[in-house]
Amino acid sequence: MTLVNAVLGGLVTGLLYPFRTLPPIVGLLVVSFLTAIAMLVVFRATSNQDRIAAVKRSIHAGLFEIRLFNDDLRQILRSQIDILRHNLTYLRLSLVPMVWMIVPLLLVIAQLQFHYGYRGLEPEHAVLVKVQFDADVPAPRNISLEAPEGMRVETQVAWIPTLREAAWRVVAEAPGDYELSVHVDGRTFTKAVRTSDAVIPRSPVKLAPGFVNQLLYPAEAPLPADSGLASIELTYPEREISLLGWETHWLVAFFILSIVIAFALRNRFGVVL
């Protein structure tokens, strides 16, 4: 999984590299465009286009019946039932390409989340760093957080035995890319911190190794397997994307753009959606 993440992460970061300093919507538009094309290609290759076309014609026929026999209540009900039945068929036919698309789409979305889901830390804006310990390791005797130049740790460690968690408040003093060092009983673990607002990958959490952890949090290499830590977490502020003046979650913008573009290009690609 680490290899897949490294390859995919490199591809997405490389693709977005030219757009990293532009407004986030620009890169997202490009990604949505490419995703729409990929979806159309997969949809055409994996779906039964003839059946879909036939079902859509049947739905249109049902709608036409309702309009034509609008004074016949029984006929309207019959047509509505037919439309519902054809809609279910349409959904069943769409299921096959969906199954083909869902895994690659999930991997891409996981990568995009770390580019578009979070803003960089704002200078002088305090955030929390939390280190979660595994349940089966003893409480640490010595634990500290070291900040590089350009960042500062504002508080003592708060050790919370009931949560098996250590927490600090940190502040970035200036924009930049940093690495925090967590020292636990003689060992050191690091966590990347990004404060610029460019569209670059930033991960709010560094996790212990594991397939699911790497699937959902691919932007940062996992902690060593023998670290005794479950995670190192840093609370990045969430980012909203401006879509024609409407501030929304990037995923909403991504789906709207991908679907609109796919519908716009469906005839050019000869796809019945």
Add this chain to the structure above:
Amino acid sequence: MLTTPKKTTFASAALCILVMVTTMGLMAAGCGAGDAAGTRVIVLGFDGMDYEFTRQMIERGRMPAFARLAASGGFDLLETTVPPQSPVAWSTFMTGLDPGGHGIFDFIHRDPETMLPYLSTTETAEGGTSLTVGNYQFPLLGGSVELLRGGEPFWNVLADRGIESTIIRMPANYPPSGSATRELSGMGTPDLIGTYGTFSFYTSDVLIASRDIPSAEVHFVEPEDGVVQTTILGPDNPFLVETEKVTSQFTLYLDPERDVAKLVAGDEERVLEVGEWTDWVPVDFELLPLQSLRGMVRLYLRQIEPNLQLYVTPTNIDPIAPALPISTPDSYAADLAEATGRFYTQGMPEETRGLQEAIFSRAEFMEQSRLAGGDVRAQYQLVLDQFDDGLLFYYFGNLDQTSHMLFRTTDPGHPEYDAETDPEYLEAVEGLYLTMDEIVAETLDAIDASGQETTLIVMSDHGFTSWRRAFHLNGWLRDNGYLRPHNARMENDPGFLTNIDWAQTRAYGLGLNGLYVNLRGRERQGIVAPEARDALMTEIADKLLAVVDPATGQLAITKVYRREEVYASGGYDHLAPDLVVGYAKGTRCSSESSTGAVPRGEVIIDNLDPWSGDHCMDHEAVPGILLTNKPLQRAAASLEDLAGAILAEFGVDEFPRPSEED
């Protein structure tokens, strides 16, 4: 073919006429603003800035920006209102009317039909009929918040002329008037539970937890394994048939070894050390499963060991998602918050009660006051940068509230003056004046940088002085046979006029300067015949003016005004006090008497309260200030004149405007 040119010609002619008519219409509509186009006036309102203190600071060369103003436009005292209280004074400033015209006579009024006191500036009405389903009720009509101040704010005139106005934190303007281009409400804006500020205090100290602290919710909490799970109390849930307060849960994880703690409130997490404040933490109060009320608080971790002490600010209305109307347009509060961060929205944010009740030390109070003042100042920079033309009014209340708590440091004759520690805090009071000077300097710099002709007016609503002696007005009325308590031996009279035997009471005091006759036909249980009112008032006024403070040998009261002498009749006669008591400089109505209690013992006592400075005295003893960067087109000697003088800068001749009845 022949008809087409004719049609074109006709259409062209019609279009020309339309353009001409429209242009003339626009010119006519704009002619009111014609003279004022491009006029810029900035008014800085410094609540409680004292004339004498300011004069001395200027003379000592400590306020160079004020000195520059004094040299260019003049520095005068500004006559304040009767009585010199902030809601009264600011209402007069904005309407150009005396209290008889706007109906605000004190912080609190009483309803003569119920004899219950209430806050004078706003009234919150609950929704009307409700649909009840089991334990739930669904109001069919929403509740409302009504501004009780009468009269017309002067920026209405500007709005009618198409001139922009930005009115920030004007006291007694909650909910906002809606007529300014941009408004943010100020003093009078409640917290989320509808009070002027009720803080919460969480402690494992039994002695503190057992205290009954006014304007506070004190919670006894016991950490279990270093964890405290508790709640912040919100308002009553309007959707429940049975009255029940909504709550917002939070958890505090304590690390006593390092004096640090982690707070978790909903999705929000903070780490703070002992002696630190959090930033604003949004808190949600669930009303129904999918319906919640958003507020925000700041927390101060006072100590963890030997016992926990955690202060939580009153739950403020969150400007990013305001639960109540606090700005015009509605989005303006959010715009400000997004630019400069969340800020105190409660009208009087300085936690004076915390210091009075020893929840805060003076240093802690000063820190909290600095935070509150910092919000206001940061926003001023933004608003000043955005100001283009028209009117900008900006209010600063930090000086007033802090002076209330620290003014004894200016007065070695104050009964609580501490020669060891007070000089340090005298510097803090002077520091506040220096901050106001910096604000004026920044404003002058911005005016210079704009290159545009701008009138700058710096004013205050009243002055300030040391409050040495407290006068139990209701105690004096009792001793002189005008008032009879139900229980003369009650140790802690709860106040609110509840311990008064109305059948044997001819006069009573309520508010900081008000004295009312228990008048038959007006008060619910009035016993004084209307024809006897005049003689009774004369008798009481004469006796009050003869009261000598035994500790000083000086008169305790220097003025007693009849309302007919000082107030025009604007339809609020039933609310106005019959007599307004002007205490001598240094003496003020006691806090107990002002809330309607009848204190036992001596009538005039030393003021030992940390609230050591005040202004609710003879109005001639506490004038405000007026400075301008150039002579005004129309002079203003009093607060009542100032709105007219501001409008005169925009070419407006008459204010207040005659009402329809006039």
